[in-house]
Structures are given as C-alpha cells and as structure tokens.
Amino acid sequence: MASGHIETDLTSALAGLDRGPRLPKAPTGIRGLDQITAGGLPRGRSTLVTGGTGSGKTLLALQFLVAGAREYGEPGVLVTFEESAGKVSANVASLGWDLDGLQRDGLLVVHAFQVDPAEIVESGVFDFEPLFGLLDDTIERIGAKRVVLDTIEWLYGAFPNQAIVRAELGRLFRRLEARAVTAMVTGERVGNALTRYGIEEYVSDCVIVLDHRMHEEVSTRRLRIVKYRGSAHGTNEYPFLISGHGFVVLPITSVTLNYAASEDRISTGVGRLDHMLAGGLFRGSTVLVSGTMGTGKSTLGAHLINAACARGERALLVLFEESPDQVIRNMRSVGLDMGRWAEAGLLRMWAARPSAFGLETHLAILTQLIEEFAPTVGVLDGIASLTHGPTGPEVTSMLARQIDLLKAAGITTMATTLAPEDDTSMAGISSLADTWLLLRNVESDGERNRLLYVLKSRGSAHSNQAREFVLTDHGAELVDVYVGPAGVLTGSGRLVQEAQERGAELRQDEELMRRRRELRRGIVEAEAQLAVLKDDLAAERAELERIEARDQRQVADAAADRSALAEQRWADPASHGEGGPR
C-alpha cells in the first residue's frame, strides 16, 4: 500500500476484504490468477477446475504443478486419465516445461492411467485402494505438496457402479485433505452443470470455471472463480490466453500495486510537455493520448519513440491504422526521422490490422514481440480502430490486457486513440492510464488549432493549463495559450491578441514617461519659485534692518543737536538732564 499508485477497484476491494485471519494459499505461478485469488489456491485443500473440451484446464493444472516444482519448491504428482505420460510431456514441451527433467529431479511424478472401459467387467463391490495407495506412496517418496487429478471424472465412465465411485471419491478427497496436499481436480463442463458427474460436491473450497467462446469469429477465453470459501476473490470473468509460456490471466483492471513504481522520469520528447508533467513520464507508466482527428496524437507517440531511440533504448510501435511506410513519411514531414531508428534496429514497427487476427492471436503476438525485442517504450497507435463494430467489451478487455502486458514488462507505454471530446467509451482504458493527455481542436476565426491538456497524471504534480500544440517542420512544440476574459485564444487569434497586448503595453509605457516628465518639471518649477521667495524674504529682511538702523541714527543726531544748542545758550546742567530723554 505504500506505493504512490492509485489503487484500483479490484485490489482495494480484495485488500479490504482479506484482512481477517489469512487463509494459507498456494500460488499457482500464474500472475493474474494469483492476483484475483489474492494469493493462489487454498493450501492443503482441493480446487476444482472445470470447463469444456479444449478450455485449457489441463494446461492450468500442469502449470500449477510446474510452477510449484520450479518456483516454490513444492514437488507435485500428476495423475492423468486422459493421455499417456509421454504425450503429456510432449504437449507442454513447446511451452518450455521439461516434465521429464522435473521427474528426473524428483520434483514431479506422472502417473497415467488408460483403462479401456470396454475391457472391464464388474462383479461385486470394489474400492480404489490401489489409487490411494499409489498416491500415498508417491507423496511420501518425493515429499509432494501438490496433486493434480486430470480428469478424475473419468472414473465414473470406467466403472458402472456409480454409487461405489461416488463413495470412493468422497474418501479420496478426505484422504488428500488429511495429507495436507494442495489438490487440483479437473472436471468436464456439460451444459449448465459445473461437471458431468457432479464432483463439485466433494470440492467445496474453490471452484474455477474456464470458458472458451467464439464471438464474431474472435476466440476469447475466460476464467471465473465461482466459489472460494473463506477468501475474497475477484468475481468477474477474466480473459486469459495461452501464450508461448503458458497460461496468462489478465485482470481487466490494472493491478498497479504489484508493479515496481519507478521514480525515474523519461522525456516525452517534447520539452515543454515534460515541464507540464513535472519532469517527464515515470518510467514504466502508461499514457493515454486521446483526441479528435488530426490533433497530432501520432506525432506525440513519434516524439516519445524518437526520444527513447535517441537515448539508445528500443521502442515498439504497434500501428492499428497505418502502415510503417506511411508513418515514416508522415513523421518526416514534421521533422522526425523514424526510418533511421528502424534501420538502426532500435525501432520495431508492427502494423496490426485489427481485422487480420483474432484478439487472442493479437495478444499472443504482442507478448512475443515484448519478449523478443524487449523494448523500454511502447506506443499503441490508433487503438480506437479496434473498437469499430459491435465487439465492445471483448475489445476493451483485450486492450486492457495489452496495456497490462506492457505495464507488467515495465515498458513505458503510450496509447493513442481517436475519441470525441465527450466520449466515455475510453473510460475502461483510461483507468489503466497513469497519465491522460487530451488533444482538442479549437475552431475560431476560420482556422483550427490544437490544444493539449493534461487530464491526469498519477503520482505527479502537473500543469492544469492548456497549451497550444503546434506542429512545425521540426516537430511538435507547445506554446502558451492566451487566456483572458475572451476565453482561450490560439493560432492567429493568439498572435493578434499578443500584438494588441504588446501595443497596449507600449502605450502604457509612454504615458508613464510623460507623467514622470510632467512631475519632474513641476518639481523644478516649484523649486525655482521657492528660490525666488527666499530671495524676496532676504531682501525684505535687509530692508527692514536698514530702516531700523537709520531711525536710531536720527534719534542720536537730534540729541546731539539739542546739547550743542544748550551749550551755546549756556543752559544749566539740571535742566539739560531733565530734557535729555525727549
């Protein structure tokens, strides 16, 4: 739970339900099956796998044994009533399972019983003690932890006394349980009944139903857990396929928790897009690019590939709509040379016309390509063309499986799809995507322009702004869009708006300068006036001092005149003194 990934419905549901006392499980080694059973089959108990002819039940049972022996150190015993031991080994040799080698190493024992009912005559009561004794002996000899009985129902056909067969099988399952081996028994599904002879009555712990259907000439295999006592399990029908390496069950919902979440970022090849995604895509993540026709979805894919190949990594391009030649030509027109990478062996292109293969085959080829070519980047271009026609659910789940396959292999995947803006048909796919980019055509002023949005980007900050997506002769570029009261402007509209803005800015600058000049002038004027006033003030002060000084001098002169006159008149000093201050 510590992973940064968002939990999907399936895993969170299972995690929530399975918190009680844990039922011990025996992993089947089939990743998808172990996921939907939250760990595998009930350990020490019996599981019934039932299905029609050719539904893959024997293969499932064998993989359970082979995985047990090879990966989990649990030797196994196979009791088959269907084929000879040699034939069983030969059938699975192509899957890389060396049954003979496992037998030599004491990790597997195969007991094949082929008894012709025509040569058996019944006379009185009997029991299956030899079979039980043989199982006991073998389990003890190799320390077996797993037992497969394929198909135990055969006993009903071989022995006419059904009452005895029934009672003996009940005894068999009790004995297996007492031995604490994890058993898998296969049954033949007939009509609506789970098994032809009703052996599900003995196997009450876990029942898995396999189904093989043809729909619109497309073969689809499905697996369903009908019952799993004491354990949470996925209840859907899960598609599976039989690949070159065995059974592959793919839960429709992606179980990202089990993938290593990389902190490593890789470039989308479009610098500003990397910036919008806070540094690029997480390595191994899945990007969905949806958009209307001609919005440049394929070009985004080509950029991702171009960037990967330029780093010397291998890229896989799966084309659902075009041929490799078309793609090389188209991308050259926007300055991306894909042909160079193809020649260098860094790019593998596969034109997968949806009509040419059944979906199973399609998936199997993809699996093969992933294994052989080991790309680090994968682009599924034009996946919507798969959804043409009435095959909806199958196709969606098939796509989900493709994406899951790539994701499981740690491949950074970009899936591009044609989708109208309000289209929800991609909802199933989009839940698998870590990042969802939407490309839109915006029509205004008689031209179409492209907008790119980041709808989601798990585990990462991302820009919520739209960018204009411009295709140039040197690739795609992202340009800021004008967002204002008039809405989002792109293309010429944006250019006009930008020019207008530039004009407005210029005008504003001039106005400011004029104001500054005016103010400065005002200050200078005021300062000048201030200087004049200061001069006036100084002049008036000087005048005032001058006038006062003259007045004092006139008083002194008058007094002097008076005393001179008194001296002349010989006036006595007293009268002279009295009259002095006047």
Next chain:
Amino acid sequence: MTGPRNADADARAGAPAPTAEHWELRLYVTGRSPNSVRAIENLQLACEQYLAGQYHIEIVDLLANPRLAADDQILAVPTLVKRLPPPIRKIVGDLSDTDRLLVGLQLRPRKG
C-alpha cells in the same frame, strides 16, 4: 496366499471345460481387506467349479507394492486380470456376482 496355487495343483481331469485351454489369472488385492478376502474365496470357488485343472491364479498384493498399480494400470481392487486365453479382460469387484465373473472369464456370453 498359497490357496489358489494349491487349487491349481489339485486340478482334476474330469473338469467340465470342453477344451484344453489354460486360464492364466492374476488377482490384485490390498492385503486382507474384506473385499480382497471375499474375492479370493469367490475366485477359488468359481475356478474349482468351472475351470478345474485348467487355471493358474497369481495373487498380487498392492499394499506391499503400491507402485505396481501404476505399472499394471490397476485403479481398483479387487481386480482379476484374465491374461490367458486372449483377449485380456479385467473383472473388477469381489467376484460375488458369479454370472458377471463368468462373462468376464468368457465362459458365458456377455449379456446387456
């Protein structure tokens, strides 16, 4: 398990078998389980009655050697294998149904 072999030795000349054919029989049992014991008894009685002097019985105990079950393709006990005369037939059960036993030994035509 000496009983059957003694029966073989005791074969009398005046047996009702019309030909000089020899019945090579092998009976698989598991120890002394009730079914096994009954089968041995029933087989001895039937052989004495219908194949006197013309049969040989070998008893194989799968309890002593469980792996023989895989080699000899024996799932159930008791199983009586008529090895000779051909064709090989397997008669499964405690042989309490004598009619079915004789059908299996091809001493009587198989009925529906």
